[in-house]
Amino acid sequence: MPIYEYLCPNCNGRFQKLVQGFSDPVGLACPRCNNTSVRRVVSRVAVLKSEEARADALADPSMLSGLDENDPKSIARWAKKLGKELGEEAGDDWDQMVDEMLEEELSNDGSKKEDKKADDLGWG
């Protein structure tokens, strides 16, 4: 389950959201000023499995080379690469999880439903 970090250009605030799949959750808004024109900070995409390993992996800029944040397949490739970086931390089912998320994203017909599992993590 990825956590995306969002940046609010209005108040310069950053906040994080648990996101299921690769799409921004519906009703996304800055918790501080309610601005809905927030943008995802891809460089801070994180995965809930390993705090330390993910920090190491994400600190490497080469991890993000060629990443197209608007292309779920590109993100899936990146996630798999990250999974290799995480090694055992990622678990055996990492690639499968990525594939399932990608599948879900690609089968999304555009009518996004309210994501009940998305959880506001508050300010980072």
Ligand SMILES: [Zn+2]
């Ligand atoms: Zn704001």
